[in-house]
Amino acid sequence: MKFEVTILGSSSATPVYNRNPSAQLLNCNEKFYLIDCGEGTQQQLIRYGFKANKIDYIFISHLHGDHYFGLIGLLSSLHLNGRIKPMKIFAPAALAEILALQFQHSETIIRYPIEFEPIQADTPSMIFENADLSVETIILNHRIPCTGFSFVQKKRLRKLVVEKLEAEMVPIEYYPLLKRGVDLELPDGRVLLNLDYTTDSEDPKKYCYCSDTLYDERYLESIRGCDTLYHEATFLHEMLERANQTHHTTALQAAQIAQTTGARKLLIGHFSSRYKTLLPLLEEARSVFENTELATEGNTFTI
Amino acid sequence: MKFEVTILGSSSATPVYNRNPSAQLLNCNEKFYLIDCGEGTQQQLIRYGFKANKIDYIFISHLHGDHYFGLIGLLSSLHLNGRIKPMKIFAPAALAEILALQFQHSETIIRYPIEFEPIQADTPSMIFENADLSVETIILNHRIPCTGFSFVQKKRLRKLVVEKLEAEMVPIEYYPLLKRGVDLELPDGRVLLNLDYTTDSEDPKKYCYCSDTLYDERYLESIRGCDTLYHEATFLHEMLERANQTHHTTALQAAQIAQTTGARKLLIGHFSSRYKTLLPLLEEARSVFENTELATEGNTFTI
Numbered sequence: 001m002k003f004e005v006t007i008l009g010s011s012s013a014t015p016v017y018n019r020n021p022s023a024q025l026l027n028c029n030e031k032f033y034l035i036d037c038g039e040g041t042q043q044q045l046i047r048y049g050f051k052a053n054k055i056d057y058i059f060i061s062h063l064h065g066d067h068y069f070g071l072i073g074l075l076s077s078l079h080l081n082g083r084i085k086p087m088k089i090f091a092p093a094a095l096a097e098i099l100a101l102q103f104q105h106s107e108t109i110i111r112y113p114i115e116f117e118p119i120q121a122d123t124p125s126m127i128f129e130n131a132d133l134s135v136e137t138i139i140l141n142h143r144i145p146c147t148g149f150s151f152v153q154k155k156r157l158r159k160l161v162v163e164k165l166e167a168e169m170v171p172i173e174y175y176p177l178l179k180r181g182v183d184l185e186l187p188d189g190r191v192l193l194n195l196d197y198t199t200d201s202e203d204p205k206k207y208c209y210c211s212d213t214l215y216d217e218r219y220l221e222s223i224r225g226c227d228t229l230y231h232e233a234t235f236l237h238e239m240l241e242r243a244n245q246t247h248h249t250t251a252l253q254a255a256q257i258a259q260t261t262g263a264r265k266l267l268i269g270h271f272s273s274r275y276k277t278l279l280p281l282l283e284e285a286r287s288v289f290e291n292t293e294l295a296t297e298g299n300t301f302t303i
Numbered sequence: 304m305k306f307e308v309t310i311l312g313s314s315s316a317t318p319v320y321n322r323n324p325s326a327q328l329l330n331c332n333e334k335f336y337l338i339d340c341g342e343g344t345q346q347q348l349i350r351y352g353f354k355a356n357k358i359d360y361i362f363i364s365h366l367h368g369d370h371y372f373g374l375i376g377l378l379s380s381l382h383l384n385g386r387i388k389p390m391k392i393f394a395p396a397a398l399a400e401i402l403a404l405q406f407q408h409s410e411t412i413i414r415y416p417i418e419f420e421p422i423q424a425d426t427p428s429m430i431f432e433n434a435d436l437s438v439e440t441i442i443l444n445h446r447i448p449c450t451g452f453s454f455v456q457k458k459r460l461r462k463l464v465v466e467k468l469e470a471e472m473v474p475i476e477y478y479p480l481l482k483r484g485v486d487l488e489l490p491d492g493r494v495l496l497n498l499d500y501t502t503d504s505e506d507p508k509k510y511c512y513c514s515d516t517l518y519d520e521r522y523l524e525s526i527r528g529c530d531t532l533y534h535e536a537t538f539l540h541e542m543l544e545r546a547n548q549t550h551h552t553t554a555l556q557a558a559q560i561a562q563t564t565g566a567r568k569l570l571i572g573h574f575s576s577r578y579k580t581l582l583p584l585l586e587e588a589r590s591v592f593e594n595t596e597l598a599t600e601g602n603t604f605t606i
Binding site: 013014015016021039040042043046063064065066069072073076077080081092094095097098101102105106107108143144 | 316317318319323324342343345346349366367368369372373375376379380383384395397398400401404405408409410411446447
């Protein structure tokens with residue numbers, strides 16, 4: 001099952017050096033989840049060959065503009081391009097008001113349902129679940145209420161050893177039960193032990209997105225043991241004081257968090273406009289946590 | 304005196320084919336005026352090498368998103384980048400409310416003054432004037448209230464014939480009076496007739512911006528005799544019915560308007576996403592009005 005994330009924006013605060021504000025596109029089993037939506041996200045989707053209309057779920061971490069100013073344009077374009085299927089948006093409650101005011105003054109009646117789910121940024125909670133994954137909030141510590149998101153795949157069904165089943169002429173009608181781990185007694189009296197005819201599926205993967213936050217141990221439990229951790233790394237550690245003032249994290253701290261919580265891979269992003277080149281941030285993080293990558297525009301990471 | 308316009312966006316409704324929604328940057332004597340501000344305008348300014356902080360005046364024609372969704376991001380970035388000088392915004396009144404709501408929820412207190420001037424889209428009126436130009440509204444006919452803008456240069460002072468003045472040892476203190484067209488009597492008794500020592504300055508130029516509108520003869524008087532007319536040309540004339548339904552203009556109509564009103568040059572833009580290539584629109588307009596150009600991204604036109 002495909003589970004990968006494509007970076008659409010890696011810049012904090014303002015667009016600069018061809019870096020766009022925050023946005024990521026998560027593909028889980030060919031369902032598309034947009035995480036944050038800075039200005040120009042719809043243009044980035046076009047640039048990297050994604051159809052915006054495939055997105056059915058949008059998660060907005062907080063109401064600083066670099067994380068949502070592109071949303072109204074994206075929703076408007078979907079309307080103009082004839083979308084009819086619903087869009088589910090998880091975001092701070094005030095965003096519904098902001099969208100409504102803009103639709104009102106353009107006299108736009110969006111022709112597809114926008115299902116708005118307000119997020120309470122106080123305790124971690126599951127806010128969404130379908131057959132592929134579940135999503136829990138991560139309570140971050142920023143200047144305004146801000147939540148990260150933890151995307152956890154569902155455990156897949158067991159895999160059939162099809163060659164053996166076919167060789168022994170097991171009727172295909174029994175396959176679904178075998179996939180679910182059931183031992184079988186067939187009408188002809190044969191008993192099939194599940195473990196002889198199936199193998200375990202892959203362990204479900206976990207992707208955590210920590211958008212804007214001060215280093216704070218309280219959210220570490222929420223991101224423990226994730227396969228890929230995206231964590232903001234706005235500054236080099238020499239700017240720790242500035243990071244603390246603005247409630248952001250340094251590359252070194254992001255790496256320490258990845259190490260402490262047992263992440264397999266770390267993606268860093270949300271880079272300050274003061275950094276024209278990003279190599280120093282990458283090197284600083286790798287000095288603590290080797291398996292770190294820059295979450296820069298157009299790159300896709302398998303989780 | 305420099306008087307030129309750079310196109311930052313040429314797309315109607317949605318960004319497509321690397322075309323961005325409407326925005327233009329007018330440079331009059333090194334003062335910068337932004338006209339409309341679709342999503343991604345701040346990125347376009349960076350792309351084409353303009354400093355956003357040089358802009359002191361913003362004119363928004365109407366509240367369809369493709370003409371203003373980039374404004375909040377631009378204003379936020381100016382704030383984050385330390386702007387302190389005022390920004391004057393001319394726009395429909397509701398835009399102030401839309402901006403305020405977004406600043407409120409990001410807990411942003413903009414550190415430079417935003418001087419908001421609401422536009423009444425009912426009768427043509429002068430809304431701005433400085434030493435370089437004046438700006439009048441053009442009452443367009445769109446689905447929601449929409450105004451174009453007519454930028455008219457001030458008549459410049461007379462040009463001195465400096466060689467002659469120097470040869471005759473006329474004291475430099477008299478130059479400002481000569482520039483203003485005054486005849487002089489010098490202390491030594493010489494009489495200088497102004498016409499002997501100055502030449503007329505260039506005629507002031509006029510740039511008209513007609514963003515979104517149905518063909519409507521009522522606004523033609525406002526744009527009569529302009530040097531450069533920007534007029535939307537969303538569709539080819541074969542789509543006239545669709546143009547009428549959506550209150551837009553065809554390329555043929557835009558050219559007829561340029562001809563009827565005696566424009567010297569026509570720029571067409573606001574192209575529908577149905578047109579991957581724009582040559583048919585240009586050819587259609589040129590069949591009526593030869594001096595037509597495509598107002599596409601990154602092109603600068605001297606007015």
